[in-house]
Amino acid sequence: MRTQSESRGEPSPLLELSAVSKSFGGVVAIENVDFQLYAGEIHGLVGENGAGKSTSMKIIAGVHSDYEGQMYVQGQPVHFKSAREALAAGIGMVHQELSTCPDLTVAENVFLGQQPLNRFGTIDWAFINHEAKRLIASLGLDIDPTATMGALPVGIQQLVELSRVLFSGARIIILDEPTSALSPPEVKRLFDVLRKIKADGRGIIFISHFLDDVLEISDTITVFRNGHKVATDPTASLTKDDMISNMIGRGSIGMHMGESADLKGDDAKPIVFEAEAISDGKQLRDVSLKLRAGEITGVYGFMGCGQIELARAAFGKIHLHKGRFMLDGQEISFRSTAAAKRHGMAFVPENRSMMLFRTEPIYKNVSIAILDRIHRLLLKPGTERSITKTHIDDLQIKTQGTDMDLGSLSGGNQQKVALAKWLTHLPRVLILSEPTRGMDVGAKEDVIRIVKGLRDRGVAILVLSSEPETILTLADRVTVLRKGVVAKEFNSGTIHKADLLSAA
Amino acid sequence: MTTPTPVVAGKLKSVLTDQLRNIAPVFTLLALVTFFSVAAPSFLTVDNFMNIMAQVSIIAIIAVGLTFVILTAEIDLSVAAIANAIGITVAYFTVQPDYVNIANLPMPGVIAIVLTVLAAFAFGLVTAFGVTWVGIPSFIMTLAMMQIANGVSALLVRGQIAYKFPDLVTTLGAGDLFGVRWTIIVAVLFLAVGYFVLKYTRYGRYVYMTGGNREAAEYSGVNVKFIIGSVMVICAVCTGIAGMLSVAYYGSAQQNQFDTYLLDAIAAVVVGGTSLFGGRGGIPNTIIGLLVLGVLNNGLDHVQIDSFLKILIRGLILLAALTINVYAQRLKENN
Ligand SMILES: Nc1ncnc2c1ncn2[C@@H]1O[C@H](COP(=O)(O)OP(=O)(O)OP(=O)(O)O)[C@@H](O)[C@H]1O
Numbered sequence: 025m026r027t028q029s030e031s032r033g034e035p036s037p038l039l040e041l042s043a044v045s046k047s048f049g050g051v052v053a054i055e056n057v058d059f060q061l062y063a064g065e066i067h068g069l070v071g072e073n074g075a076g077k078s079t080s081m082k083i084i085a086g087v088h089s090d091y092e093g094q095m096y097v098q099g100q101p102v103h104f105k106s107a108r109e110a111l112a113a114g115i116g117m118v119h120q121e122l123s124t125c126p127d128l129t130v131a132e133n134v135f136l137g138q139q140p141l142n143r144f145g146t147i148d149w150a151f152i153n154h155e156a157k158r159l160i161a162s163l164g165l166d167i168d169p170t171a172t173m174g175a176l177p178v179g180i181q182q183l184v185e186l187s188r189v190l191f192s193g194a195r196i197i198i199l200d201e202p203t204s205a206l207s208p209p210e211v212k213r214l215f216d217v218l219r220k221i222k223a224d225g226r227g228i229i230f231i232s233h234f235l236d237d238v239l240e241i242s243d244t245i246t247v248f249r250n251g252h253k254v255a256t257d258p259t260a261s262l263t264k265d266d267m268i269s270n271m272i273g274r275g276s277i278g279m280h281m282g283e284s285a286d287l288k289g290d291d292a293k294p295i296v297f298e299a300e301a302i303s304d305g306k307q308l309r310d311v312s313l314k315l316r317a318g319e320i321t322g323v324y325g326f327m328g329c330g331q332i333e334l335a336r337a338a339f340g341k342i343h344l345h346k347g348r349f350m351l352d353g354q355e356i357s358f359r360s361t362a363a364a365k366r367h368g369m370a371f372v373p374e375n376r377s378m379m380l381f382r383t384e385p386i387y388k389n390v391s392i393a394i395l396d397r398i399h400r401l402l403l404k405p406g407t408e409r410s411i412t413k414t415h416i417d418d419l420q421i422k423t424q425g426t427d428m429d430l431g432s433l434s435g436g437n438q439q440k441v442a443l444a445k446w447l448t449h450l451p452r453v454l455i456l457s458e459p460t461r462g463m464d465v466g467a468k469e470d471v472i473r474i475v476k477g478l479r480d481r482g483v484a485i486l487v488l489s490s491e492p493e494t495i496l497t498l499a500d501r502v503t504v505l506r507k508g509v510v511a512k513e514f515n516s517g518t519i520h521k522a523d524l525l526s527a528a
Numbered sequence: 529m530t531t532p533t534p535v536v537a538g539k540l541k542s543v544l545t546d547q548l549r550n551i552a553p554v555f556t557l558l559a560l561v562t563f564f565s566v567a568a569p570s571f572l573t574v575d576n577f578m579n580i581m582a583q584v585s586i587i588a589i590i591a592v593g594l595t596f597v598i599l600t601a602e603i604d605l606s607v608a609a610i611a612n613a614i615g616i617t618v619a620y621f622t623v624q625p626d627y628v629n630i631a632n633l634p635m636p637g638v639i640a641i642v643l644t645v646l647a648a649f650a651f652g653l654v655t656a657f658g659v660t661w662v663g664i665p666s667f668i669m670t671l672a673m674m675q676i677a678n679g680v681s682a683l684l685v686r687g688q689i690a691y692k693f694p695d696l697v698t699t700l701g702a703g704d705l706f707g708v709r710w711t712i713i714v715a716v717l718f719l720a721v722g723y724f725v726l727k728y729t730r731y732g733r734y735v736y737m738t739g740g741n742r743e744a745a746e747y748s749g750v751n752v753k754f755i756i757g758s759v760m761v762i763c764a765v766c767t768g769i770a771g772m773l774s775v776a777y778y779g780s781a782q783q784n785q786f787d788t789y790l791l792d793a794i795a796a797v798v799v800g801g802t803s804l805f806g807g808r809g810g811i812p813n814t815i816i817g818l819l820v821l822g823v824l825n826n827g828l829d830h831v832q833i834d835s836f837l838k839i840l841i842r843g844l845i846l847l848a849a850l851t852i853n854v855y856a857q858r859l860k861e862n863n
């Protein structure tokens with residue numbers, strides 16, 4: 025079975041979970057999970073949204089301290105009370121949600137909680153900045169270590185966070201969806217680093233919904249379903265279809281995200297929203313784009329190509345430096361997101377914490393965008409709940425009910441709530457940034473179905489993504505952005521993944 | 529499946545963590561009441577209860593406004609200074625006795641009151657402008673406003689003391705209705721309206737959501753600048769009205785009269801369990817906080833304690849409340 029471990033003859037695992045269960049206020053998240061991680065192994069972890077991947081890993085990393093069952097590190101029983109204790113025992117985790125400090129510099133984030141001191145016992149800034157630059161450079165990034173974290177694009181922040189854990193010297197490294205915001209070349213560099221770390225005899229757990237990535241990088245793959253571990257197999261003996269059927273508990277539904285697409289741009293459809301040569305003074309330069317009723321326009325580009333800024337500018341969050349927006353043929357400039365919403369614009373950002381209220385119930389998260397439609401002055405919680413209930417059923421959001429805190433949902437299900445808030449009253453223009461990021465196969469399918477349904481009801485949709493599959497599956501037209509300028513437009517005919525990658 | 533016992537225990541635990549910020553202040557209040565009732569027979573009487581109510585009533589009006597502000601995760605440090613300035617303003621618009629040497633601008637009572645309320649509104653607008661348009665953190669902006677309001681007070685009274693106020697203000701501040709002080713009635717009214725607005729209106733929901741996650745509120749199309757600006761104005765107006773009643777209550781208006789109001793008002797809101805990080809808490813919390821504060825201040829007068837020690841005790845209680853406040857937040861987030 026396990027090639028590395030056998031060659032060394034029955035080594036004890038680096039990490040072992042034995043019959044671990046965890047429930048949240050009576051709701052079972054994982055049950056009776058057995059799991060082993062060996063030294064020199066990259067262990068892939070897959071499963072649908074809400075399967076219990078993050079929960080299991082948070083137990084290992086000391087985030088959740090009350091659970092049942094036993095955990096061993098190198099054969100020794102342990103029970104971490106905090107993430108700090110786990111870190112001290114050599115376990116580092118990069119969480120699914122970014123947990124960087126936006127106000128600190130890049131270098132400070134890399135060395136968070138472990139600043140090296142110089143011989144005077146003070147923080148050695150020169151060393152920190154220099155080292156941080158070197159470490160980040162090994163992930164292929166050239167950024168100023170003194171830049172403020174919050175000012176960087178999400179993908180870069182993700183890389184910085186990765187570098188913090190990768191180079192912390194931890195012996196057990198847990199990566200919860202580390203590649204969700206990375207472009208293909210960045211993923212490749214990350215994998216090179218992971219292979220080096222593995223060669224050092226450390227152990228890595230790699231969670232991802234990108235099954236191809238998991239197949240490429242892991243030695244062993246464990247599948248979770250509904251809070252249970254259903255299988256652990258060496259990668260060599262697995263196919264993608266095996267994994268999918270293990271994940272969903274039935275045969276593969278034959279659903280594969282697009283490798284190519286037939287575009288169906290139709291110039292007869294009326295233009296609803298238009299960007300004319302817009303610049304934001306930083307990332308975007310002279311970008312023009314037309315959104316038509318009943319069409320999905322995809323914007324593809326690597327991280328940092330200006331998609332994020334484009335989406336924010338269109339929703340009134342950042343202001344234009346040059347150029348203008350047109351809505352129904354009239355020039356328009358939104359002074360605030362509230363004004364944009366009033367004009368029928370809707371936006372789901374790529375980072376769900378930007379869009380959601382973790383400690384509020386689901387129904388308040390959904391209704392916040394439509395309160396003004398429900399009633400002018402007084403609240404009607406009954407209506408809010410029933411609207412939310414409809415969305416929970418439609419989107420198959422996995423939860424106990426409308427009054428559960430949003431934070432109790434798994435990452436992918438939170439993403440669905442973020443979309444749900446714009447579905448009650450159809451917007452005229454819907455802007456979706458990375459709409460399928462962090463979603464499992466089934467959930468992606470749901471989202472694709474919903475977005476296409478909205479298109480067919482006449483909404484003009486803009487989808488921005490750095491995943492070519494997402495663009496190819498959804499878009500009727502594609503605009504490729506490169507470094508803030510429009511590099512190429514595809515309006516009709518068949519295009520392939522390679523066309524997008526080479527244009528970007 | 530897990531056995532039923534841990535499930536029930538788990539539920540209970542999660543409810544407790546959820547409610548810690550609401551439960552802890554109630555226990556504090558009960559503990560204080562029990563302690564003082566045992567320690568001093570004069571404490572637990574109807575008369576003394578009305579006393580406590582009267583003592584906290586003016587702070588209560590300020591605390592209503594401050595609850596709005598703190599719920600949005602902002603702060604207003606100018607409340608005491610604005611209460612002071614507005615109290616002085618209403619005196620400035622009133623005929624003073626001959627021996628008061630102030631170059632004032634007397635008006636008919638109603639107009640004086642309207643102008644004064646407008647002045648409070650104007651203070652609020654300036655704060656709102658600074659915080660939302662200019663983007664000055666409220667902590668700094670309201671420090672500046674504190675100084676500005678003190679400056680206005682100084683210019684208006686020039687070291688003198690004013691003694692006359694419009695009749696309506698005098699009645700509401702110093703009079704009573706069937707033996708119940710008007711300030712109590714006004715405070716209850718403000719608390720009730722504040723509760724209603726926060727709990728049952730769309731605006732109230734926006735206040736909570738803006739405090740809970742400002743960015744998310746903005747991306748959901750909430751006009752967060754308007755919300756934050758408006759809570760600053762609401763706070764200034766509440767504070768101004770409290771200031772008017774307060775000068776009438778004391779029968780005089782002078783510089784630096786209400787300096788203790790700032791700490792008291794913030795303490796009432798925070799001790800009650802409203803989160804300093806925004807989005808959690810509300811008027812019921814503030815009511816409990818006010819009672820804790822009132823019982824503590826009043827009770828310490830009933831037991832024989834060194835009056836200097838009292839100051840320290842109040843500080844310690846505040847520290848304990850703040851600790852619980854922050855701790856409750858952390859529990860909630862880690863859950
Ligand atoms: N803090 C919490 N309170 C209540 N329930 C929770 C909490 N965290 C997770 N859960 C529940 O536990 C289950 C497993 O969630 P988990 O986050 O581990 O899923 P996941 O496999 O990481 O999914 P995803 O791929 O969507 O991130 C879900 O049903 C989720 O709703």
Ligand SMILES: [Mg+2]
Pocket residue numbers: 077078079120200434435436
């Ligand atoms: Mg997860």
